[in-house]
Amino acid sequence: MYSTMNPWAQQPPPPGTQGQYGYQQREHKAPPAYHSVQVRQSFNAPPLHYVPVVQQPFPPPPPPTMAPVQAAPPRKKIDWPQPVRNYVSRSFEPKALLDDVSRPDMEAKLKQTITDATDNNTLDTLDWDNLPLPQQMIRQERAQTWQQESVDLRMGGLGLINSKKRKSQELGDEDSNATPPWRTNNRIEDRITYDPSQCAFQDDSHKNTSKFQKNLEKRQKRFDTGYKSYKKSPSPEPTAGPVVGTYEVLEKKYFRLTSAPIPSQVRPEHVLRKTLELLKKKWRSENNYSYICDQFKSMRQDLTVQRIRNEFTVTVYEIHARIALEKADLGEYNQCQTQLRALYAQNLGGNPVEFKAYRILYFIHTSNRTALNDVLADLTTAEKEEKAIKHALGVRSALALGNYHRFFRLYLETPNMGAYLMDMFVVRERLAALANICRSYKPDVSIRFIAEELGFESDHQAGQFIVDYNGQDLLEEKGTELRFLAGKGFALFEAARNNAFRKVDIKGQI
Amino acid sequence: MDVVFQDFRQAYEEGNGYDLSMSLSPIAPDSQPDRLVNFYRSTNFAHVQRDFKYRILHDATSPFKLPADEGNGWVEVYHTYWKAVGEIVNAEAADGNASYVKVYEAWKEMTNVLIRGYTNCNFEAWTVPCLYVAGKYLRVFAIKADEGASSANGASSAKNFQDDDFNPEAEKNEKLEDAARVLNKVFQTCLSDRAPLEESRKWGIYNIINLLFKTYFRLNSISLSKNILNAIQAYRGDMPSLDAFPKAHRVTFKYYVGVIKFLEESYEEAEKHLTEAWLLCHKDSIKNKELILTYLIPCHLLTTHTLPSLALLKPYPRLQKLFLPLSRCIKKGDLSGFDAALVAGEDEFTNRRIYLTLERGRDIALRNLLRKVFIAGGFEEAKDANTALVRRTRIPISEFAAAISLGSHEVMDTDEVECLIANMIYKNLMKGYIARERAIIVLSKGGAFPGTGV
Structure with a gap:
C-alpha cells in the first residue's frame, strides 16, 4: 500500500494510524523539491475554516487534505514515546469510539495531532494522558463550528445564485478574472456527471422548430442539465433514524435547527424528565414566561429529534399548552394543540377531553369554520358526552344560533382553563349581543338586564363596557335605575361588532 | 412492445392526444388484458433504451418521422413508462399485500420525464392528455402507496429536522403530498406556456387543476386550492375563457370552486358556481349531480330560504335520506324535530361538511313557528265593517314561549325566548x-314576516 518512495515510509507511522487510504498512492513520486500546495477541488469552494465533517455528505470532505502535510520534507526518525502509544491505543478502544465520528475521521485527526506535536517538538512535553481523544476533539470542533458550517453549507448548497457575500470572495480568486462570473458561479453544473446518452438527447438538433416559444425554451435549456439534475438535491441528506442525545445539562436555550441535530447537544429522555420538574418549579416560583417558553421549545425540539413519543411527550406538550393559554400566547398554544391532537390519536394517555374542548373553543375564537367542521367530524359519540367537550359544543351551537343568552350562561361555568380562551372572544360576542339587543328592543332596557344577559359581574361593569364603546349617551337615569336606550344604539354597536369580528390573525395558525 | 408503439405512431400521425395518452395507461384495456405484461416482457433493462429508440426514431417500415429532440423525449418517456409498468406488474403479481411505493416512485419518474418533455423536448400541446393520464394515476398510486405505508413507517420522516415538532399527518399522506407537488409542477408547465393559444398547453390547465383540487381536498388542505385560483386569476388575460374548455373540465372545476366557496361560507358565490356546474352536468351523471346537490341545497336554504322539492330529490335516495327529515321539520316549524333530525344525521352531515350550514336552517324553522303563532293570533276586532281586517300585532311573549316549548316539553325562560326573537x-x-x-312583541303591521306573505 505504501510506496517505498513515500516520504512517510522513512519513518514509522504513528502506531495504529495506518489507514487503508487510497490517496496515499498519489504520493508516489520522489520527495519533491518544493512545498506542495493544496490541490483545488472545485472552482469556488473557499478554503474551509474548520475541519470538514464527514457526517454531512456534502460538501464531500476533500480526501487529499492530509496529503500536503505528509508531503513535507522527510522527518527524522522517531521513537514514539510511551504516553503517545497509550494515547493512540486509548483512542481505538471500542468504548471510546463515538457513533457520530467516523473512524477515518478520527484517524485523520489522530494523525494530525501527533504530526503537529512532532513538528512543534512538543511530543514529550504534551500531557498525553489528559489530552482529549481525537474523536472528542472532533466533537468539540463541530460544536464550535456547526453554526458557521450550516451557514456555509446553505450558501454552497443553494448554488450561490444570489449570495453577494460569496461572490465577493470569489472575485478575489485569480482564475475568476479570466472567466466570466456565470461560468465560475455555475457550480451545479460542475457537480453533475453527464450520462452520455442524455447528453446526446440534450444536444440533439432542433430542426423543425419555427415557433418562438420553442426557441425560447431551447435557449433556456442551454443551462439545463438533463433529466437527472432535479434529483440532485443540494441540501445535505440527513442521516437516517432518530438521534440519541448525550447532553446532560438540564437547561438549554432554544435554537432553531438549521442542520441535522448533533447528539452531544440533545438531552436524552431521562434528562428531559428532570428538566420538566425543574421548569415546573421555576414557573411556580419565578413566573417568567419568556424563559419558560424558550425552555419548553427546546425540550420539544429535543423530544422531536429523538422521536420520543410517549406519555412524557404528552405531558410536556400539555403543560406548555396550559402555560401558553394562561399567558394568552395563542401561537405557541396552537402549536402544542396541533401536536397534542396527533399524540392523542396514538393513545398515549394525557387529558384528551380537556384539550379537545380547548381546541373547539380555540377554533371558535379564530372563526375557523373549516377546522371546526373537522373537529366535529372527529369527535366520537362518547366524547360528545364528556363534560368539557359538551360545554364547548354548547358554546359553539349557542353562537351559531345567535343564542347569546345561553352563551353567557355557559361562559360563567366554563370548566378547566377554557375561560382563558373564552375571555378572548367574549368581548366581541358581547358587542354582537348588544347590536342584537339594540336592533330589537324598544325603547330601553334596564342595565340590570344587560348585565345579566351578557354575563357581567355587576351593573357597574356593564355600564362601563357601554361607556368604553362611546355609549355614554345611551345611558339614562330613571328614578333609582340606570337604563340603556337600546332603541338608539344600533348603529354604534353594529359598527363596533363588525370591527371586532374582523379576522383574527394568529401566528402559527394552520 | 410493438402494440404500444403502433398505437403511439398511429396516434401521432393522427395528432390524437387522447389515443396517445391511452398508450401510456397503467391499466390494460379489457380487449387486451395482457397488454402490460407483454409490454414489460418484450424487452429488458439492457436493451430497453435501444429498442425504444429504434421503434420511435428509426423504424424504416414506417414513413413517419419525428424530429430528433421530440423523438428522444418520447424514448425517455416510454423508457420510464416501461419501468413503471414493471413495478405495476410486480405489485399486481404480489396481489393484496404489495407495496405501491415503488409503483408510485416509478410513475412519478415517468411524470417528471413527461414534464421535461414539454419544457425541453418540444412536445406539442395536442399531447397534453398524456399529462392527464400521468397525473390521474400519480394520485391513485400515491393514495395506494400511503395506504400500504401507514402501518410500517420508516426513516422517511427523519428528513424534517427543521420542524421542532413532528408531523404525523405528513407521514400518513407522505406520497400524496409529494404527488401534489408534482401535480403543481404539471400545473405550472401548462400555465407558463407562452405559445400562441391555438397550440398552447394552457388547454390542459383545468383538467390538471381538478386533479389538484381533488388531491388538496383529500389532504384536507383546501386552503391550498386558493393559491391555484389566484394563479388562474393572475393569468386570466392570457387564458382562453372557461367556456372554451371541454365541458367535462368545466363541470368539475365549477363544482370544486363552488365547494371551496361553500366552505368559506360565501354562500352566494358558492350558489353561483354550483348552479353553473349543475346546469353543465351531463344528465346521466347521477353521482356527480348528487354531489353538486349536496352543497347546492344547503346553499339555497340559506340564500333563498327554499327547500328542495320531492321531485328534485326523486332520483337520489341518499339525498332524500340526508335532507328530507330536516326539510319537513323546517316547513312545519318543528324545532325539537329539527334538533332531533340534526343529531340523527350529524355524522353524515359533518363528514360532508354541511352540518354547520344546515344548522342555520333552524332559524327558518323558528321563523315558521313564530309565524304560526302570529297567524293563530287572528285579527284585531274590527272597529267598523268597512275597514280591512288587521292582524293582531301585539303578541304576549308568553304565547311565543308556549309555542317554542311545545315540541320539547321544556319550558324555556323568558329571557331566552326574547333572545331568540331578538335574533329573528x-x-x-x-x-x-x-x-x-x-312583555309583548310589537310586530310590523305591513309584513311582519318578510317574504312569507304575512
Missing part, C-alpha cells in the same frame, strides 16, 4: 320590536 328581528326574518317592560 336582527336577521330581518321578523319585523317589529320587543317591549320588555310590557
Whole structure:
C-alpha cells in the first residue's frame, strides 16, 4: 500500500494510524523539491475554516487534505514515546469510539495531532494522558463550528445564485478574472456527471422548430442539465433514524435547527424528565414566561429529534399548552394543540377531553369554520358526552344560533382553563349581543338586564363596557335605575361588532 | 412492445392526444388484458433504451418521422413508462399485500420525464392528455402507496429536522403530498406556456387543476386550492375563457370552486358556481349531480330560504335520506324535530361538511313557528265593517314561549325566548320590536314576516 518512495515510509507511522487510504498512492513520486500546495477541488469552494465533517455528505470532505502535510520534507526518525502509544491505543478502544465520528475521521485527526506535536517538538512535553481523544476533539470542533458550517453549507448548497457575500470572495480568486462570473458561479453544473446518452438527447438538433416559444425554451435549456439534475438535491441528506442525545445539562436555550441535530447537544429522555420538574418549579416560583417558553421549545425540539413519543411527550406538550393559554400566547398554544391532537390519536394517555374542548373553543375564537367542521367530524359519540367537550359544543351551537343568552350562561361555568380562551372572544360576542339587543328592543332596557344577559359581574361593569364603546349617551337615569336606550344604539354597536369580528390573525395558525 | 408503439405512431400521425395518452395507461384495456405484461416482457433493462429508440426514431417500415429532440423525449418517456409498468406488474403479481411505493416512485419518474418533455423536448400541446393520464394515476398510486405505508413507517420522516415538532399527518399522506407537488409542477408547465393559444398547453390547465383540487381536498388542505385560483386569476388575460374548455373540465372545476366557496361560507358565490356546474352536468351523471346537490341545497336554504322539492330529490335516495327529515321539520316549524333530525344525521352531515350550514336552517324553522303563532293570533276586532281586517300585532311573549316549548316539553325562560326573537328581528326574518317592560312583541303591521306573505 505504501510506496517505498513515500516520504512517510522513512519513518514509522504513528502506531495504529495506518489507514487503508487510497490517496496515499498519489504520493508516489520522489520527495519533491518544493512545498506542495493544496490541490483545488472545485472552482469556488473557499478554503474551509474548520475541519470538514464527514457526517454531512456534502460538501464531500476533500480526501487529499492530509496529503500536503505528509508531503513535507522527510522527518527524522522517531521513537514514539510511551504516553503517545497509550494515547493512540486509548483512542481505538471500542468504548471510546463515538457513533457520530467516523473512524477515518478520527484517524485523520489522530494523525494530525501527533504530526503537529512532532513538528512543534512538543511530543514529550504534551500531557498525553489528559489530552482529549481525537474523536472528542472532533466533537468539540463541530460544536464550535456547526453554526458557521450550516451557514456555509446553505450558501454552497443553494448554488450561490444570489449570495453577494460569496461572490465577493470569489472575485478575489485569480482564475475568476479570466472567466466570466456565470461560468465560475455555475457550480451545479460542475457537480453533475453527464450520462452520455442524455447528453446526446440534450444536444440533439432542433430542426423543425419555427415557433418562438420553442426557441425560447431551447435557449433556456442551454443551462439545463438533463433529466437527472432535479434529483440532485443540494441540501445535505440527513442521516437516517432518530438521534440519541448525550447532553446532560438540564437547561438549554432554544435554537432553531438549521442542520441535522448533533447528539452531544440533545438531552436524552431521562434528562428531559428532570428538566420538566425543574421548569415546573421555576414557573411556580419565578413566573417568567419568556424563559419558560424558550425552555419548553427546546425540550420539544429535543423530544422531536429523538422521536420520543410517549406519555412524557404528552405531558410536556400539555403543560406548555396550559402555560401558553394562561399567558394568552395563542401561537405557541396552537402549536402544542396541533401536536397534542396527533399524540392523542396514538393513545398515549394525557387529558384528551380537556384539550379537545380547548381546541373547539380555540377554533371558535379564530372563526375557523373549516377546522371546526373537522373537529366535529372527529369527535366520537362518547366524547360528545364528556363534560368539557359538551360545554364547548354548547358554546359553539349557542353562537351559531345567535343564542347569546345561553352563551353567557355557559361562559360563567366554563370548566378547566377554557375561560382563558373564552375571555378572548367574549368581548366581541358581547358587542354582537348588544347590536342584537339594540336592533330589537324598544325603547330601553334596564342595565340590570344587560348585565345579566351578557354575563357581567355587576351593573357597574356593564355600564362601563357601554361607556368604553362611546355609549355614554345611551345611558339614562330613571328614578333609582340606570337604563340603556337600546332603541338608539344600533348603529354604534353594529359598527363596533363588525370591527371586532374582523379576522383574527394568529401566528402559527394552520 | 410493438402494440404500444403502433398505437403511439398511429396516434401521432393522427395528432390524437387522447389515443396517445391511452398508450401510456397503467391499466390494460379489457380487449387486451395482457397488454402490460407483454409490454414489460418484450424487452429488458439492457436493451430497453435501444429498442425504444429504434421503434420511435428509426423504424424504416414506417414513413413517419419525428424530429430528433421530440423523438428522444418520447424514448425517455416510454423508457420510464416501461419501468413503471414493471413495478405495476410486480405489485399486481404480489396481489393484496404489495407495496405501491415503488409503483408510485416509478410513475412519478415517468411524470417528471413527461414534464421535461414539454419544457425541453418540444412536445406539442395536442399531447397534453398524456399529462392527464400521468397525473390521474400519480394520485391513485400515491393514495395506494400511503395506504400500504401507514402501518410500517420508516426513516422517511427523519428528513424534517427543521420542524421542532413532528408531523404525523405528513407521514400518513407522505406520497400524496409529494404527488401534489408534482401535480403543481404539471400545473405550472401548462400555465407558463407562452405559445400562441391555438397550440398552447394552457388547454390542459383545468383538467390538471381538478386533479389538484381533488388531491388538496383529500389532504384536507383546501386552503391550498386558493393559491391555484389566484394563479388562474393572475393569468386570466392570457387564458382562453372557461367556456372554451371541454365541458367535462368545466363541470368539475365549477363544482370544486363552488365547494371551496361553500366552505368559506360565501354562500352566494358558492350558489353561483354550483348552479353553473349543475346546469353543465351531463344528465346521466347521477353521482356527480348528487354531489353538486349536496352543497347546492344547503346553499339555497340559506340564500333563498327554499327547500328542495320531492321531485328534485326523486332520483337520489341518499339525498332524500340526508335532507328530507330536516326539510319537513323546517316547513312545519318543528324545532325539537329539527334538533332531533340534526343529531340523527350529524355524522353524515359533518363528514360532508354541511352540518354547520344546515344548522342555520333552524332559524327558518323558528321563523315558521313564530309565524304560526302570529297567524293563530287572528285579527284585531274590527272597529267598523268597512275597514280591512288587521292582524293582531301585539303578541304576549308568553304565547311565543308556549309555542317554542311545545315540541320539547321544556319550558324555556323568558329571557331566552326574547333572545331568540331578538335574533329573528336582527336577521330581518321578523319585523317589529320587543317591549320588555310590557312583555309583548310589537310586530310590523305591513309584513311582519318578510317574504312569507304575512
